[in-house]
Amino acid sequence: MRISSAEYFSMNVATMSNQQAQLSQIYQEISSGSSLTTPADNPLGAAQAVQLSSTATALSQYTTNQSAALSSLQAEDSTLSSVLSTLQSVNTQAIRASDGSLNDADRTAIAAQLTSLRDQLLTYANSTDSAGNSLFSGFQNSAQAFTTNASGAVVYSGDTGTRMVQVTGSNQVATGDNGQAVFMSVGAANAEPIASGNSANTGTGVIGAVTVNDPTNVANADSYQIAFSGSGSTLAYTITDTTTGVAGTPQTYTAGSDITMAGQTVAITGTPAAGDNFTVQPAKQAGTDVFANLNAMISALQQPVTGNTAATANLQNALNTGMSQLSNTLSNVTAIQASVGGREQEVQALQTVTQTNSTQTQSDLSDLTSTDLVSTISKYTMQQAALQASQQAFVQIQNMSLFQYINN
Template sequence: MRIATSQIYASSLSTMENQQSQLLAVQQQISTGVAISNPADNPLGAAQAVQLSATSANLTQYTTNQNMALSSLQLEDSTLSSVTTTLQSMSQQIQSAVNGSLNDSDRQALAKQLEGERNQLLTLANTTDGQGNYLFSGFQSTSQVFTNQSGGGVTYNGDLGQRTVQVAGSRQIAISDTGAAVFMSVSSVGTSAVAAGNSGNSGTGTISAVTVTDPTQATNGHNLSIQFDDSTGSLTYTVQDNSTTPPSVLSQDQPYTDGSPIDLGSGMNVTISGTPVKGDQFSVTPATASQNTSVFSSIDAVISALQTSATGNPSATANLQNALQAGLTQIGNSTSNVITTQASVGGREQEVKALQSVTSTNSLQITSNLDDLVSTDTVSAITQYEQISNALTASQKSFATTQQLSLFQYINP
């Protein structure tokens, strides 16, 4: 078989060009430290690199979301701590007025002090995150959460939405609680029924807080009333459950004894002291009843009671004591609700911190895997470079020698 000189030249040139190309590619890997600069270098590795890069980007976004969620939860946690402290301080001050040792002037001063703390509580309820977003307004993050009503009380301007953030592939976490849930409602669990006296009572009867005598029977869902009468010739009372239609009588015309417990028929009792008169009424309502749930309404009722003159008027003094006792229970229930919410916030904080640790570990692993895949193995690349360089040198020398192979060199002149 005869091989033309041109074929030898073309084959040698192709081999050297291929080796030169390989040499430049390896040289680029060494200089840049990148083993895969385009998909053609390693199609399978390039596909894996794209997948790892996407995973890394997701983890980076989750890290950002987790940091934001934790910051928001920590701000809410701190705010709720301040709310709890304020409510507990108000309860202590109201308790100081329950014993009846304060005169009208003292109660007026206490009412002013409570007004200041109420304003402080309203400021806390309207806390923002520093960027103009209100913590407790639900999805209405730019709307002021609470505004004072002209006739007393507050208006809630938010909604019932709970803002969430994606903190992991399959986990969204709530980063806020609504003002309605924190300041305008309470749970029936862990709270006390509210005992109160009718503001129109003309006797001197005062009602105590509810005492649970049988936890297995006690409920916090019945609207009970205690009515006094003297038609039998002596003072009696009737306990009635107004939660049913028609109302059901639990006990009727029971003789009244000052300071003796009154059985409410549901594992609870109260004590009424003093001397009620015919027509006086007392109530025991669930903690979740609408009139008992707004902490601002409870505080306003206490302030109004303290501003009403009672010195020298036994009936007015008794009504004041009943109003203060009811306010204490209501504010205590609201405090329990805030503490429960804060516990939930703390649990979410711990979850986010745990996710931060997991995400950080996964990010480091993905980064390491991606680096191993696309980064140049310098030792291996240099070895390969030397091998290709030596092969190219051999090819060049072989081609130079081949050029000299001709029959004409052996013809003597």
């Protein structure tokens, strides 16, 4: 088989051009540090690289979301600690106000301290996070959560929404709690019933805290009224279930003895007058707004009672009611703070997992797309040697001609 000179030259030029192209591609891998310049270099590897890049982007966003969520939760946790401290101070002042040796001026001073603590609590309720978003206004994060109206009542201006953040592909975390749940509600569990006296009572009866002896009794969810009639040895009380409208039979009153309603008991001390009445209500029906409850105690303490036994009894009833409501609020805020702490731990655990996954994804992506310099440089050297050999062989074969021998 004969090979023409033109065909021979064409074959050698094509071979060397192909080797030059391969050498150029290897050099590009070395200079760019990437072994995947185009999908044609490695179609399967390119598809895997796209998937890994997408995963890395998602993990990066989850990392950002986790940091933002943790920051908000830490801000709420810190604020709730301050709220609890303030509520404990309120409780201390309320107990102090119950001291019978105090005079009207002393109680007025305590009312002023409670007013200051209420304002401090309002400041905490309007706290914001590092981004300036309201912690307790629900979805209305740019609005102030609580305002005070013309009558001095504190009004919630937010909503009942709970902001959620996607922290992994399958996990969302609540980054806050709305003000309605924190400052104007009581917990679904462990909220004690509230006993209170009618402010129009004229006797010296004082009702204490309610004791729940049988939590399973469904009638504990009803409201009750204890109404007094008679006087002296005929002084009696009648219990009416105001939820169902069923009234019991009159019972002789003995100061300090337990009065039973469903699965709960309460004691009344002193001597109520005929027409006096007291109520026992489930916590959620007896006033759950901590600011309104504080205002009621402040108002009661501002009323002079010295020398008036009925007024003194009404004041003590108001303080007892306020302290029971405050106890429920403390339990509620404590439970919410515990929930916030649990969410903080969850986010921190997810941060560790996400960081590990992100590191592994970046490593896999690097292994797939980064140039192995040792191997690639070795390949480059071999390809360069092959090209040089082809060039030298072409030169030698090019010199093989019969005219050289004729001339000689």
